Amino acid sequence: xxxxxxxxxxxxxxxxxxxxxxxxxxxxxxxxxxxxxxxxxxxxxxxxxxxxxxxxxxxxxxxxxxxxxxxxxxxxxxxxxxxxxxxxxxxxxxxxxxxxxxxxxxxxxxxxxxxxxxxxxxxxxxxxxxxxxxxxxxxxxxxxxxxxxxxxxxxxxxxxxxxxxxxxxxxxxxxxxxxxxxxxxxxxxxxxxxxxxxxxxxxxxxxxxxxxxxxxxxxxxxxxxxxxxxxxxxxxxxxxxxxxxxxxxxxxxxxxxxxxxxxxxxxxxxxxxxxxxxxxxxxxxxxxxxxxxxxxxxxxxxxxxxxxxxxxxxxxxxxxxxxxxxxxxxxxxxxxxxxxxxxxxxxxxxxxxxxxxxxxxxxxxxxxxxxxxxxxxxxxxxxxxxxxxxxxxxxxxxxxxxxxxxxxxxxxxxxxxxxxxxxxxxxxxxxxxxxxxxxx
Numbered sequence: 001x002x003x004x005x006x007x008x009x010x011x012x013x014x015x016x017x018x019x020x021x022x023x024x025x026x027x028x029x030x031x032x033x034x035x036x037x038x039x040x041x042x043x044x045x046x047x048x049x050x051x052x053x054x055x056x057x058x059x060x061x062x063x064x065x066x067x068x069x070x071x072x073x074x075x076x077x078x079x080x081x082x083x084x085x086x087x088x089x090x091x092x093x094x095x096x097x098x099x100x101x102x103x104x105x106x107x108x109x110x111x112x113x114x115x116x117x118x119x120x121x122x123x124x125x126x127x128x129x130x131x132x133x134x135x136x137x138x139x140x141x142x143x144x145x146x147x148x149x150x151x152x153x154x155x156x157x158x159x160x161x162x163x164x165x166x167x168x169x170x171x172x173x174x175x176x177x178x179x180x181x182x183x184x185x186x187x188x189x190x191x192x193x194x195x196x197x198x199x200x201x202x203x204x205x206x207x208x209x210x211x212x213x214x215x216x217x218x219x220x221x222x223x224x225x226x227x228x229x230x231x232x233x234x235x236x237x238x239x240x241x242x243x244x245x246x247x248x249x250x251x252x253x254x255x256x257x258x259x260x261x262x263x264x265x266x267x268x269x270x271x272x273x274x275x276x277x278x279x280x281x282x283x284x285x286x287x288x289x290x291x292x293x294x295x296x297x298x299x300x301x302x303x304x305x306x307x308x309x310x311x312x313x314x315x316x317x318x319x320x321x322x323x324x325x326x327x328x329x330x331x332x333x334x335x336x337x338x339x340x341x342x343x344x345x346x347x348x349x350x351x352x353x354x355x356x357x358x359x360x361x362x363x364x365x366x367x368x369x370x371x372x373x374x375x376x377x378x379x380x381x382x383x384x385x386x387x388x389x390x391x392x393x394x395x396x397x398x399x400x401x402x403x404x405x406x407x408x409x410x411x412x413x414x415x416x417x418x419x420x421x422x423x424x425x426x427x428x429x430x431x432x433x434x435x436x437x438x439x440x
Contacts, residue, residue, distance in 0.1 A: 108217060110217075111217075111424075116419075118200040120275070121201065125304075125332065130252070130312070131253055132415050136194055137193055142213045147185050150169075151188070151189045152190040159196050170206075170210060172210040173214070175214025176214050186217075197284060200364065203286075208248055211230060228261070234248065250419035251266045254267060267316050270316065270321060274374075274380075276373055277410070278348060279411055280367040284368075289337055292336050305330060308327055308330065322358075328361040344404040357393045358372045373393055374389070
């Protein structure tokens with residue numbers, strides 16, 4: 001090919017490319033006005049809180065920083081590039097119209113049973129932001145009835161409120177409010193296996209159980225991706241996410257408020273861990289436990305806790321169990337509560353760790369002391385006891401309790417990766433075409 005031929009070919013390509021670009025721009029310019037005036041693309045009137053239906057309250061919190069495809073969503077196009085981690089944007093594109101608590105929902109139910117786990121909050125330095133789900137469960141059955149009634153059996157049944165102040169009722173009311181429906185007369189029956197007011201999340205379990213049961217009874221469903229609406233309702237009632245997040249999702253959870261909504265993430269937990277807890281016979285009131293805390297924190301104490309939280313999360317994520325005893329150290333609430341309320345706390349922590357526990361800390365606001373041990377594999381009753389440390393740790397903790405004349409019991413269980421779930425419902429969700437777990 002001669003030099004002149006090459007030049008001609010290049011000129012032809014440039015002209016053709018320019019014409020193609022011009023035609024594309026012309027077509028796009030004609031398309032945009034028609035889309036803007038199309039009835040299927042009305043202007044959005046939703047607020048920053050995602051209320052797309054007038055002034056109705058919504059628990060959907062759209063986070064602008066996380067909304068990768070916000071501009072694309074506003075025009076109805078999917079032009080934003082999706083990265084491998086853009087799970088919420090993928091889900092948002094599937095359910096583009098779900099910008100508030102959805103109105104189309106399943107049929108209302110007559111009765112529902114919800115199973116909820118206990119939880120252990122703070123885990124030392126993670127005040128109001130870290131918690132884990134505990135393999136200790138309460139079952140709540142709520143049924144449509146002629147009149148309001150609460151009955152209970154099991155742990156703490158006598159102390160449990162039997163009127164509208166019960167947090168189960170609060171959760172149900174919040175669910176029906178989200179569904180924009182009045183609460184009917186209901187019979188609440190609780191089979192409690194979570195010690196009441198002992199720092200094991202009995203209040204959060206009640207809140208979450210009530211919300212889930214209320215949603216099922218009302219025939220209402222909430223979006224999760226990009227909003228975590230159930231968490232928003234529960235954390236708003238509770239005031240913080242450290243208990244409700246593990247109750248909802250299971251496992252170790254870190255929860256924060258990002259300025260727009262509550263956000264949680266799971267921290268991986270090492271396998272083979274067990275929970276050895278000393279549960280005193282007396283009730284610990286959260287209000288009293290918070291009352292002994294000061295309003296200000298020194299810079300050195302803040303730095304201490306920041307480092308310990310980072311160490312705790314790293315130890316859990318990496319499986320470095322030796323670092324857990326440093327990771328659960330705290331200066332924001334445990335020393336103050338030990339001095340004012342729980343004299344047995346630090347001697348019991350020391351005894352548990354010397355007996356082989358990976359770490360020990362005050363569970364929630366107390367009075368329960370929680371120790372983590374390792375070495376469990378499979379069913380512990382078929383495993384040689386000397387491969388684990390739970391029995392020696394339990395004996396050491398009980399010895400300290402007797403020394404301080406604190407009556408109580410030792411309970412051994414494990415963290416659980418599963419959160420609250422529906423275990424029975426009438427009419428059932430299962431049908432002739434699909435059977436859900438436990439034939440729910």
